[in-house]
Amino acid sequence: DGGITQSPKYLFRKEGQNVTLSCEQNLNHDAMYWYRQDPGQGLRLIYYSQIVNDFQKGDIAEGYSVSREKKESFPLTVTSAQKNPTAFYLCASRNRDSGALYFGAGTRLSVL
């Protein structure tokens, strides 16, 4: 099936630990995005990538890092510098022709 796969569904982080969230897509989309959603709120952009080996900071990039070594993959690392990481993280990719955005099922990150 074509789509966006995020893993894991649930993740727990200890103090001072870096954790990496996986996002893989087989839609052949060039552009990929990471959003953060806090309870009862909308989505805020963390990082985005328009093409392999290139990515840009979004509105709330501090404490996060990404890489884009392959078209299909856009992992997000939540570093120890992110002091309030508990949130729902959503990965998306964009169809260049239609402009429509498609989302993965999300990863819920909590702090132990």
Add this chain to the structure above:
Amino acid sequence: GIQVEQSPPDLILQEGANSTLRCNFSDSVNNLQWFHQNPWGQLINLFYIPSGTKQNGRLSATTVATERYSLLYISSSQTTDSGVYFCAVPTDSWGKLQFGAGTQVVVTP
């Protein structure tokens, strides 16, 4: 930056009722998207609608770009329509989107 406002923030419907959700945006845009987030968090793209009207089953959307608003209509609502509805508009040519705060919809049997 561009502001996106959605109303109402919350909506409770009896199954079978119709409703209208509104999305206002502060600047000219060349497209607008509506999404539905189900209770498990999955976001589904409902409409990509720069202007005019589109229909998909019991849902339809209308965007009046010149007046900077879009409407999402839910007809004959079902409990599976529950969730949060977001609209989003682009903030640049690279596909960055600004999301509204969402409308929480609860459809009761």
